[in-house]
Amino acid sequence: MLNLLSFLFGIVSLVIVIPATIPLLGWANWLALPLIVIGIIVGQLSSSNSGRNFNIIVLLIAALRLTLGGGII
Structure with a gap:
């Protein structure tokens, strides 16, 4: 169950990260980072590690993307 929850956090984060690859939308990655970290923590608690x-x-x-854009762009 925790693995499924981890995948859910990952998919929501990926939906935010993909449009953030467009120039001038790199700030959206900062919104996705906390969700990704929560997904990693939940995936670590799971017995399976595919979600993590x-x-x-x-x-x-x-x-x-944040590195290439200088953190904001």
């Missing part, structure tokens, strides 16, 4: 791994991949995408 999915959230880590979404985190890497968001962090790469």
